[in-house]
Amino acid sequence: MDIAPTPVPTRTSGAAPALAAPHAAAGAGVPGRWREVARAANLLDAEGTVAPTVFATMSALATRTGAINLGQGFPDTDGPASLLEDAVAAIRGGVNQYPPGRGIPVLREAIAEHQRRFYGLDVDPETEVLVTAGATEALAAALMALVSPGDEVVVLEPYYDAYAASIELAGATRRTVPLRFPEYTLEPGALAAAVGPRTRLILLNTPHNPTGHVLSETELAEVARVAREHDLLVVTDEVYEHLVFDGRRHVPLATLPGMAERTLTISSAGKTFSVTGWKIGWVHGPAELVEAVITVKQFLTYVNGAPFQPAVANALRLPEEHFAEVARRMQAGRDLLTEGLLEAGFTVSRPGGTYFVVADAAPLGYDDGMALCLDLPRLAGVVGVPVRVFHDDQAAGASLVRFAVCKRPEVLAEAARRLRTLTRS
Numbered sequence: 001m002d003i004a005p006t007p008v009p010t011r012t013s014g015a016a017p018a019l020a021a022p023h024a025a026a027g028a029g030v031p032g033r034w035r036e037v038a039r040a041a042n043l044l045d046a047e048g049t050v051a052p053t054v055f056a057t058m059s060a061l062a063t064r065t066g067a068i069n070l071g072q073g074f075p076d077t078d079g080p081a082s083l084l085e086d087a088v089a090a091i092r093g094g095v096n097q098y099p100p101g102r103g104i105p106v107l108r109e110a111i112a113e114h115q116r117r118f119y120g121l122d123v124d125p126e127t128e129v130l131v132t133a134g135a136t137e138a139l140a141a142a143l144m145a146l147v148s149p150g151d152e153v154v155v156l157e158p159y160y161d162a163y164a165a166s167i168e169l170a171g172a173t174r175r176t177v178p179l180r181f182p183e184y185t186l187e188p189g190a191l192a193a194a195v196g197p198r199t200r201l202i203l204l205n206t207p208h209n210p211t212g213h214v215l216s217e218t219e220l221a222e223v224a225r226v227a228r229e230h231d232l233l234v235v236t237d238e239v240y241e242h243l244v245f246d247g248r249r250h251v252p253l254a255t256l257p258g259m260a261e262r263t264l265t266i267s268s269a270g271k272t273f274s275v276t277g278w279k280i281g282w283v284h285g286p287a288e289l290v291e292a293v294i295t296v297k298q299f300l301t302y303v304n305g306a307p308f309q310p311a312v313a314n315a316l317r318l319p320e321e322h323f324a325e326v327a328r329r330m331q332a333g334r335d336l337l338t339e340g341l342l343e344a345g346f347t348v349s350r351p352g353g354t355y356f357v358v359a360d361a362a363p364l365g366y367d368d369g370m371a372l373c374l375d376l377p378r379l380a381g382v383v384g385v386p387v388r389v390f391h392d393d394q395a396a397g398a399s400l401v402r403f404a405v406c407k408r409p410e411v412l413a414e415a416a417r418r419l420r421t422l423t424r425s
């Protein structure tokens with residue numbers, strides 16, 4: 001059934017850029033490691049052509065068709081007014097030159113305070129914190145700093161696509177531990193089974209993208225046990241730390257016994273304060289590990305976002321109610337969209353946090369999530385992303401689609417209304 005997409009208010013300032021032109025059948029003749037990076041990130045097709053990421057493709061599709069973009073995870077509202085005003089004031093006040101390599105002291109202090117206030121972690125802002133260009137740079141620099149070519153890195157699968165690329169850039173190999181729809185829990189023994197003699201590091205992500213799974217204390221204890229037993233470092237990506245639902249609270253892996261000394265914790269202002277374009281991230285952990293990361297990071301971006309740093313520092317000190325409110329809003333978004341997806345006939349995994357909901361289109365007769373995502377703008381005026389792109393095991397995510405819930409209620413309500421009109425193929 002064809003449904004003319006009803007126009008829904010969208011904010012161009014929040015729209016992702018359309019980057020989806022194929023990368024010029026990126027050239028057989030171009031030398032270098034880019035091809036391995038593309039292959040690692042599942043961007044290389046059978047003919048050796050490099051495809052744009054699915055996020056770019058789907059965002060471009062949304063722009064072209066006017067469909068509601070629930071593909072890429074970016075909010076359609078801005079963060080707290082005080083945060084925006086503070087950044088404007090910093091620019092006007094002349095905070096426009098290179099900040100210190102580790103980040104401005106006031107932000108490092110605010111990060112340390114935040115970790116103490118929310119989690120009771122003791123972090124030295126002088127030696128144990130590094131401000132980065134988003135969580136993405138922190139991840140890339142940490143991997144490049146801490147693993148050597150030939151090492152193995154264990155990740156949960158499905159995984160955020162930048163992990164595969166960064167592991168490849170570090171010259172390492174990924175070993176994956178499957179999380180299975182719809183519960184997405186870590187199966188007992190699965191993590192230990194992925195660890196071998198070359199394993200150097202576990203790359204964890206909780207709350208988890210794309211599944212929305214929030215690791216339980218039992219699952220975290222299992223990660224800690226395996227890391228301690230095999231003397232592994234852990235890099236833990238906790239960018240969705242404040243987007244945890246149903247009265248639960250985020251538990252950083254570094255708070256578990258024996259873990260602070262072997263864990264680098266990564267987060268970012270982007271998700272917590274709805275400023276994904278600012279790219280202010282950070283990493284904290286033992287001074288010698290942070291020192292290793294700085295050594296690499298200084299030659300990636302050196303520094304970034306000077307006027308955003310004091311603004312984020314103030315935001316990290318906002319009252320707890322602010323943080324709770326963001327989680328409540330996202331939980332309401334999850335509920336709204338989940339209801340629409342269930343009524344449409346999808347099977348839905350109920351996420352404990354993040355920006356996302358994963359739904360199975362198989363009950364509707366769609367076995368190929370990629371094909372459905374390409375058709376969904378025409379069928380229902382909505383864009384999602386196929387979960388397959390987050391998997392090594394293509395069969396595992398074949399009919400699954402990830403939808404973003406970080407949108408205004410009226411946008412999600414309209415998306416849910418449209419999805420309900422989907423009929424079985």
Ligand SMILES: Cc1ncc(COP(=O)(O)O)c(C=O)c1O
Nearest residue numbers: 134135136160209239268270281
């Ligand atoms: C799990 C995860 N880690 C890291 C990032 C990137 O964070 P940043 O924008 O701060 O680089 C994202 C963004 O979607 C994410 O989902």
